[in-house]
Amino acid sequence: MGKRSKKKKKKLEPSPQKHFEFLPNPEKHAHWISLILILMLLAVYFYPVLFGNQSLLPPDNLASRSFRPYVEKALDDGEYPLWNPYIYGGMPSFASLSTAPYVDGVGLVLNTVVRIVTLNRIDPVTHFARYYVNMFLLGALMFLLLKRKGLSSGSALFGSVAMVFLPQVMAYAAFGHSTKLLTVALVPLIFLLLDYLLERRTLFLFCLTALVMGLQLLRAHTQICFYTQFMAGLYLVYWIVTRWKDKEKAGVLIHGAVLVMGAMIMGLLLSSVLNLSVWEYAEHSIRGGGETGGLAFDYATNWSFPPSEIATFFNPSFMGFGRETYWGPMPFTDFSLYFGLVTLMLAGLALALERNRTTWFLLILAGVALFISFGRHFPVLYGPMFRFFPFFNKFRAPKMIHIILEFAMVFLAAYGIDAVVRAAGNPGRHLKTVQRTLLVFGAITGFLFLVLLLGRGAYLNWALEKAGQYRFQAYDMALSDGLRSLFLAAVTGGAVLLALRKKIRPNWLPMILLVFMLVDVWPVSRRFMDFSPETKVDDFFRETPEVTFLKEQDGPFRIMQAADPRPANWYMYHGIQNVWGYQGAKVRIYQELADAFGIPDQFFQDYLTVEDGRLRFRRPDEIDPARMAVHEVFFKMMNVRYVVSPYPIPHPELEMIHMPGRQGENGLLQYRGGLDRVFFPRQVVPGRGGTGILRYMTSGMFDPEETAVVEGEIPFEIGDPSNNRADILEYGLHQIRIRAEISEPSLMVLSEIYYPAGWKMRVNGRAEPIVKADYVLRSVFLQPGTHEVEFVFEPPAFRYGLIVTLATLALLLAGIIAGGLRERKKQSEQS
Incomplete structure (x- = not known):
């Protein structure tokens, strides 16, 4: 008997796919159609802001608006604002990343384009156009990356739209996290250039990769930049291991490693104007001071992603969607980290049908990011990294790395669509694999729905402690979303199977799934979008009688808020100095002082007591004299002249000089024993x-x-x-x-x-x-x-950083020009 030859498993072959067949030469126009569609979808989503005279008023957005008069006045006076005297008794402004005007090189280019296109009618620095343009940039760069990896225009369009409409990305706009969005927008481009650099290893690509890495660092969200560099390092290790298994020469591996690490270093040098100041400040801030040289573990891991909340990947409201309805282990949250059941199912299909080196890496990347995000709940990765990985202990909120996980899942989902369309050419070979994969996702979704449907009492008991009276609302949302998830799983699986069996044209599948994906994530992110009339912004910062009074007084002096409903940075908008504020990287010694004195949180509580289940102010004989003395120490040393409060605080040295006009307004209490600034x-x-x-x-x-x-x-x-x-x-x-x-x-x-x-x-x-x-x-x-x-x-760090940045920029631009000319010469010689 002859030997039976083993049949090799056939890999899915790429096939030309035309998803815009109504046009002549469809692939020529597909890129432009895709980009225009992204623009249009964003315009529809944000129609109330772009065309409806409405605005988003999240706390962080309002906090950033509070900085504008201070920054604009400084620039008008010919000063670059490095120090902010208006919050926390004074703190670095530039080094704390509170304000960094004209540092974002990408932003300067985009802002110029917006001004030209709108004939200078829109100021992109203050207008929502900044978010709109950067979301489009994220989508365009994701589309470019997916096309570079050989995916069809339809699959690339799905991936780019899915990336832009991730609820977490939409939350950047909803909650005013502009630097997060600006930084994330360049993640696809960095991955693309990294891939090119390791493949071709040229001077041009080295300098271009370093330039983009540096530009991302200058977009001023250090934590997301760190995660991006971590992703790049992980990809380099993966590339070395896979190429070594292919018997690649050691010289090639070393060359690739040197180029990638060199690009990272040059990117850091390019960002020196910002990051030298940031690193210098880290030693003096709550993120870098103390015994560990970083944040305390408990503080850093407050917003760790609980493994139990993986259920929210299938049902966004399984543990309450956020705010009052949330009952999970995190202190609080505004929304769940849902990225779409349709996207998740397609990512699973990619791993079932298209196991190539890119998809394996994306799986590893997603897994590593997920385990890091667990933080304190399962510190198998987070714990060692917190202790030993450089700079890692400077960051809080481990769940923030989910943006890298979601990038990987969207990337995989685009591969999944492409794999299904190509598998339609030979459905028998892949039908069982697809059916098993869809069955797994359907079973998990169905199981979670049954838990909700049959376990109402258990659910309400789980949510009782944290959600309280809102647990009923949380349950109703979870049940509704569970039913919705079942529907989405069914129609997504049905569309995939119909395309695989050619009951519908396979080339229509990307567009069909694009619609399903939007139906999936669009209403989820709409839940936390708070559109308000634009006039509310002006009303919010409108000068009040007490502010008018404060601005008329001789200074300098500071105020302190007590039970004031306004954000602490609100007074900065009016040029009034405050002993408190809103900033995530306070000066460490000041935070320690405030903690020791119980300022400002404990101050108001010291004058309250509970009687017959109701709060009332203490009588003078009930107030602890030691606490009053401590308050006076703080008032004197910090030059506090006025306390802003809607209530007459019963401190003998606080005199009510301005009564609140009506409910919701503030009064002013003058501290009579105050000291001058000197x-x-x-x-x-x-x-x-x-x-x-x-x-x-x-x-x-x-x-x-x-x-x-x-x-x-x-x-x-x-x-x-x-x-x-x-x-x-x-x-x-x-x-x-x-x-x-x-x-x-x-x-x-x-x-x-x-x-x-x-x-x-x-x-x-x-x-x-x-x-x-x-x-x-x-x-x-x-x-x-x-x-x-x-x-x-x-600060010398600012001056030296500027010199290093300009020198590095000159070197990189020279390298890009020289490398480009060299490649052009090679191409002409070959032709």
Whole structure:
């Protein structure tokens, strides 16, 4: 008997697919049709904002709008805003990524295009056009990537639209997370260039990849940039392993690795103007200070993705959709991380039908991202990375890496459509595989629906503790979405099987599934879209009577909010300095001070008590005098002159000078024992160790008017400061000039945040070190006489970063030109 020859499993062969057959030369026009369709779909989705005179008013959007007057005034005055005196008693603005005007190179180009197209009628910096254009850019680059991988125009269109309409991407617009969107928009292009670079290994592609990586870093969302670089590193490792298995020469592998790592390094250098300042600030912020050199593990992992919420991949409301209805383990959330059941099913079909190196990598990428996102719940990857991976412990909210998981799943879904269409040429070979895959997804979806249908009591019990009265709404949403998911699974599976059996034309399948996908995700993201009349924006920031009063007072001084419903950054819009604010990377020493003093959260609570189940203000004899003393210490040292509150707080030193006009308005309470921005304590004591200083300052025995706690040497004893005088000659963002007339040796304290990474001091033109006083303030020892003391904010990281960025940009542009000319010469020689 002869040997029976083994039949090799046939791979799916690519076949030309024409999805726009009503046009002459359809593939020539498919690209333009796809891009126009993306634009049109976005225009329809955001019609209320683009054409309906409405706006989105999420907290983060309003917070960013609060910065505009401050930034615009600085630029009008010829200053680039590096320091922000309006929140948290003052903090870095640029280094904390609060504001970074003119740094985003891609944004500058896109903004210019918008101005030209709209004849300068739209300012893309302030208008929603910024989101619209960057969503289109994300879709266009995703389409380009999928075409580069050999997928048909229909499959590429599906993938690009699915990427843009991911609920998480839509949430960037809904909640004002503009830098997340801007940064994510370049992820497909970086993957595309990385793939090209490893394949061709040319100077042109090296410089272009480095340029785009650097431009992404300049879009100012460091965490998503980190995840992108992590994806690139993972792809490099995967490429080396697979090529090594193919017996590729070691020189080629080393060359590829050097090029990719070199591109990463050059990208980092290109972003130096921003990231040198960011890295320098990290040491002084809550994200980089402390014993671990980063965030505390518990704080960093608060928003870890619970493994149980994988159920929301099949049913977006299985654990409540968000806000009041959410009952999962995270502290709270506004929406579930649903990316579409249609997309998920097609990704599964890709892995069943099209197991090539790209799909295997995408599976690995999605799996790694998912396990990292588990954070504290299953720290098999997150734990070691938090401890040992460079910079990883600077970031919070592990679930944010889901954007990389979703990118991989959308990528796979596009492969899945292509695989089904090509399998239609030989359905018998693949029919059982497709049926089994669809059956798995159908079974999971059906099982989750049955759990809801038959387990109402159990569900309501699970949700009771967190969702409370909203658990009934959560259940109704989950049941409704479960039924909807069953329908989507059925029609998606039916369309795939009909196309596979050629009951419908296979080339129609991408368009049919595109419609199903939009029906799937469109209404989900609409749930958290809060369209409001544009006039509400002006109304929101409208000047109130108390603001008018505050702006008329002589300064500088600060306010503190107490039970004020307005966001903390709201007052910055009006140029009023606040001891609190809204920013994710506060100065660490100030956060520690606020925590020790219980400011601002505990302040209002100290004057309340519960009687007969109702809140009421305490009587004077019921208020803890030690707590009142602590509050006064904070007011004095932080130059708090007014407390903004709708309530008459019963503190003996707080006088209500402006009553709220009606419900919802604020009153003003003036603190009668306040200190000026510059003051002279009567004695100085040395401080050793942060915890000990804070314990002393909150002990009830400390008064900043009498005593200053300094860290460092005390050069001489100070005398009676009663006859000293200090006048602020100039108070700007980056410069404070003070004329001090000193009668006795003294310590002059300036109620501004101590930040050694940028603030310098000159006394009578001579540089002197700033002395850290009262844990967070600046001070200087002065001998008798008249002195001019000047504080100047000149962070060297910004200056050096700008030089490195410009030099790197010049090198990369030169490399792109030289590499392009070399490739053109090669092509001409070959032809």
